[in-house]
Amino acid sequence: GENVEQHPSTLSVQEGDSAVIKCTYSDSASNYFPWYKQELGKGPQLIIDIRSNVGEKKDQRIAVTLNKTAKHFSLHITETQPEDSAVYFCAASISSNTGKLIFGQGTTLQVKP
């Protein structure tokens, strides 16, 4: 069935280092891939998204890459800061004519000062 796998489940980095989170998806018709950040006690919030007509998108310290052939996409955070510490979720749209999103299991990122 429809599935999104996310790795790693936890990630600890030193402040200033880069962090990379990877996801794979199963539905070849998926064409929208958002990333959400969830802080403690809050709902997830979109930080960046990518559509299948591009291979990479960047927004300041955050970038996302997409490989449709391999069905995987990644989040890259550079120059990490303590406030980047949170749970990050990837998601993929299911089929091309609905907005239904399937989420990965999440990655807990800890940035050590």
Next chain:
Amino acid sequence: GAGVSQSPSNKVTEKGKDVELRCDPISGHTALYWYRQRLGQGLEFLIYFQGNSAPDKSGLPSDRFSAERTGESVSTLTIQRTQQEDSAVYLCASSLGTMNTEAFFGQGTRLTVV
């Protein structure tokens, strides 16, 4: 308000009781989602409403779970005869419903079944 609103924010209920959770989406958003998030876990899809189409109920874990939505407004998620394993945060999100648009999440309802 401008965002997705969920109520109550916290609910403690006794095992076997029914509960009803409410979600007010962003005005104009035709799509609405319910997800369940157990402690330290990911987002588990429950149900998806899109305009007047039949809802996608494929994620509902049992027949004790049901959800309704009136037009493009409020949605309620009902859990009958609650069990301890139903304890979780229930998140609602809404979007414009067109292809590839951002889903905005509410703060969630934390349900504890004792």
